[in-house]
Amino acid sequence: MAGYNTIRGLKVNYLGEDPAGAETGQVWYNSSTGKLRLANPTLSGTWSSANACNTSRRYFQGCGSQTNGIMAGGFSPGASPPMFTQTEEFDGTNFTNGGNIGTGTYAATMFGPGTATVFAGGGDNSVFLTTTQHYDGSSWSSPGNNLPNGRNQAGGCGTQAAGVLFGGNAPSANMTATLEYNGTWSAVPGTLNVGRRSLNGTGTGTQGDCIGASGYGASGYTTSSETYNGTIWTATPAINTPRGTAMMNAEGSTTSAILAGGQNPVDQQVVTEIYDGTSWTTSGSLAASRSQAGSGGTSSAMWVAAGSPSSPSNNPAQRTAETFALVSNSTQTITLS
Amino acid sequence: MALFIYGTATNTGKGFFTHTDRLNFFLQGQPGDVWVVGNNEKGALWLANKNGVEKTKAEAQAIVTAEVEVAQAEWDALSDEHKAAHPGRPTDITLP
Numbered sequence: 360m361a362g363y364n365t366i367r368g369l370k371v372n373y374l375g376e377d378p379a380g381a382e383t384g385q386v387w388y389n390s391s392t393g394k395l396r397l398a399n400p401t402l403s404g405t406w407s408s409a410n411a412c413n414t415s416r417r418y419f420q421g422c423g424s425q426t427n428g429i430m431a432g433g434f435s436p437g438a439s440p441p442m443f444t445q446t447e448e449f450d451g452t453n454f455t456n457g458g459n460i461g462t463g464t465y466a467a468t469m470f471g472p473g474t475a476t477v478f479a480g481g482g483d484n485s486v487f488l489t490t491t492q493h494y495d496g497s498s499w500s501s502p503g504n505n506l507p508n509g510r511n512q513a514g515g516c517g518t519q520a521a522g523v524l525f526g527g528n529a530p531s532a533n534m535t536a537t538l539e540y541n542g543t544w545s546a547v548p549g550t551l552n553v554g555r556r557s558l559n560g561t562g563t564g565t566q567g568d569c570i571g572a573s574g575y576g577a578s579g580y581t582t583s584s585e586t587y588n589g590t591i592w593t594a595t596p597a598i599n600t601p602r603g604t605a606m607m608n609a610e611g612s613t614t615s616a617i618l619a620g621g622q623n624p625v626d627q628q629v630v631t632e633i634y635d636g637t638s639w640t641t642s643g644s645l646a647a648s649r650s651q652a653g654s655g656g657t658s659s660a661m662w663v664a665a666g667s668p669s670s671p672s673n674n675p676a677q678r679t680a681e682t683f684a685l686v687s688n689s690t691q692t693i694t695l696s
Numbered sequence: 697m698a699l700f701i702y703g704t705a706t707n708t709g710k711g712f713f714t715h716t717d718r719l720n721f722f723l724q725g726q727p728g729d730v731w732v733v734g735n736n737e738k739g740a741l742w743l744a745n746k747n748g749v750e751k752t753k754a755e756a757q758a759i760v761t762a763e764v765e766v767a768q769a770e771w772d773a774l775s776d777e778h779k780a781a782h783p784g785r786p787t788d789i790t791l792p
Contacts, residue, residue: 417740436703436740437749466737484741512737528737557737622735627698648698650735667698667735671749 371395377690386693395693402633402687403642404617409662409680412454412653414445415670416678418465418512421653422609423473425660425682426451429494430653431478432464437671442484446494448473449655449662454680458498464488466511468527470560470609471518473655477540479524482511487530491544493519504543510534514560514571516609521566523587526574528556533576537587539566549591553583557603559618561611561658562587570595570613570634573621575603580623584639586613598639600630606654608661608683615658617683619643620666622650627667631683647679659685700792701733701740702756705748717742724792727763730756732791757791764789 364370372387381387381398389396412430419433428449434441442463447454460478467481467488474496481488487509492499506524513527513534522540526533535550551571558574567589574581582597598618605621605628614636621628627648632639645663652666661683670677700722706729713723721739724732731748733739743750751759767786774782 418737434740434744435750436701436743441744484745622698624699627735650698667740668701668752669750670752674752677752 381690397691397693399691400687401691402635402640402685404631404633404683404685405643406619406631406645406681406683408646409664409682410453411675411678412447412449412664412680413456414443414447414665414678415673416443416445416665417651417667417669418604419443419651419653419665420467420469421449421655421662421664422469422471422476423449423655424610425449425656425662427473428655428662429457429469429473429476430655430664431460431469431494432467432481433653433665433669434463434465434484435669435671439671446499447653447664448496449664449680451662451682454664457496458494460492460499461501462488462490466528468513468515468524470515470522470524472610475519477515477519477522479515479540480506480510480513480527482509487511487528491540502542506538506544507546512556512558512604514558514574516560516562516569516611517566518564521564523560523562523566523569525560525571525587525592526551526555526558537592549587551592552585552594553581555581555583555603557605559605559607561607561609561616563612564610565589568612570611570616572598572607572616572618572634572639573602573605584634595634596638598632599641600628600632602628602630602650604650604667606649606652606663606666608658609655611658617656617658617661617685619654619661619663619683620645620649620652622667633685643683645681647681656683699735700753701735701743701750702753702791703731703733703743703748703750704729704756704759705731705743705746712746713742726756726760726789726791727767728759730760730791732756753791760789760791
């Protein structure tokens with residue numbers, strides 16, 4: 360049998376402790392513990408309860424980071440009026456009310472940081488909207504650049520200067536079309552391989568580094584995951600649990616994304632999956648199953664709030680929030696058998 | 697289970713729900729004007745548009761159970777002759 364020296368061209372180092380910054384695949388002998396060790400980064404994470412948000416609601420989105428997050432719109436059957444204009448800002452600890460959007464809107468697409476947010480499309484309970492609004496950290500304004508067609512439940516990511524909006528429902532038709540945004544919406548040739556609504560997206564803030572996953576399409580709740588390079592959408596390894604109306608971190612990339620919750624015909628989900636650019640790994644569960652909720656955050660610190668079930672009486676149990684902390688387990692002990 | 701939305705809404709008769717509604721989402725009526733609705737966009741909007749009020753499953757179950765218990769008590773109070781004429785004591789209902 361070939362030894363490590365033959366395979367790697369290196370001898371196994373004898374070290375007094377695990378080295379910092381070991382390369383993936385690096386092997387060493389830890390003389391303190393008497394263990395043969397392997398650098399094999401694996402991602403996992405845990406959810407923790409956060410302070411409740413202020414308004415129970417469903418079918419809305421969020422974006423921004425865990426310390427500068429934002430969510431807006433949504434609705435709750437029985438609330439008066441049922442369609443919400445409320446905006447809430449999240450600082451990592453508390454939710455505080457911000458400026459209201461102009462029209463009660465559900466299932467709009469949001470992206471951007473909490474101080475430069477885009478809120479586009481959605482529905483007002485009578486029509487699908489084309490309107491676009493910008494948030495500056497305190498109030499919403501209308502830049503006057505509308506979507507070419509109304510749609511709701513679309514995915515989105517990016518910034519006011521470089522945004523992407525894709526898929527969605529327009530109406531009762533699962534869309535594949537992609538729009539790019541730089542202050543003005545432009546239809547682009549790249550289309551999703553799987554038309555769908557109720558999907559999620561995350562990206563770095565450039566139009567060439569975006570990933571969309573999950574959703575509801577012609578074949579029902581999907582496991583499809585795709586990346587956008589600014590020109591075309593390419594299928595990536597599928598998520599493990601088919602679902603739609605899930606929650607995703609807003610500030611990720613094509614090599615780092617977190618997808619949590621959602622629903623499928625089995626039930627509303629608690630399952631969380633982490634994408635590392637190669638595969639989706641199930642890790643960590645929400646304390647409360649939820650879908651149609653607000654979410655945001657980075658690939659190491661995500662948040663979710665409210666969602667289904669909603670409460671017209673604003674019951675605190677239906678406006679809970681949770682935060683996610685990513686843990687990188689970089690070293691494993693090799694067991695010889 | 698969050699496959700369903702539970703709520704109360706007053707049935708206004710014809711047109712309260714349509715064939716299209718039934719195609720778009722699960723819909724089940726229960727005593728006490730309780731409705732069990734599929735948890736999707738159209739189901740949630742239907743409940744909102746019917747001036748419905750979302751309830752937790754436990755709240756909805758309590759309403760249904762109270763209605764059933766009233767109906768059971770009324771049936772129990774019937775004479776044997778009436779019971780024979782109206783067989784079938786109202787049964788307990790467990791919401792999905």
